[in-house]
Structures are given as C-alpha cells and as structure tokens.
Amino acid sequence: MEGDIAEMGKFIGAGLATMGLGGAGIGVGHIAGNFLAGALRNPSAAPGQMANLFVGIAFAEALGIFSFLIALLLMFAV
Known part of the structure; x- marks a missing residue:
C-alpha cells in the first residue's frame, strides 16, 4: 500500500512537470508571431x-526540454 502511494506521487509529479512543455509551445508561438508581425x-x-x-x-525550447x-x-529515478 505504501509503495503504491509513492508511485502515484511520482506519476502526478511527472504529469505536473510536463506542463512546462505546453508553456514552451506557447512561448515559441509568441516569439514567432511577434517576429512575423514585425517583419x-x-x-x-x-x-x-x-x-x-x-x-x-x-x-524557449530549452525550457521545454528541461521540464521533460x-x-x-x-x-x-529510484
């Protein structure tokens, strides 16, 4: 029972950490959009x-890779 809760916590933490990938996607789109508007x-x-x-x-992509x-x-990790 105790090991199951710890494993569940690992997966919840990993899921929360992947939210940075969405932020990186938004950041890249914002950068490219602003460049296009300026160009x-x-x-x-x-x-x-x-x-x-x-x-x-x-x-912006480096931050997404770090969160991954x-x-x-x-x-x-053990």
Missing part, C-alpha cells in the same frame, strides 16, 4: 533579426 511592418529589417528569432526559439527531463527523472 510584415518592416520587411527590410527582418533579415537582420533572424538570429534573434532563432536564439529566442532555442531558449524533470518529468522523466521523476518517473524513472
């Missing part, structure tokens, strides 16, 4: 901002 307003400045776009997307790693650690 449509000033098309000549868009190529100079591509590096900033990719850095922003990489940071935490979820896997909660599920499979």
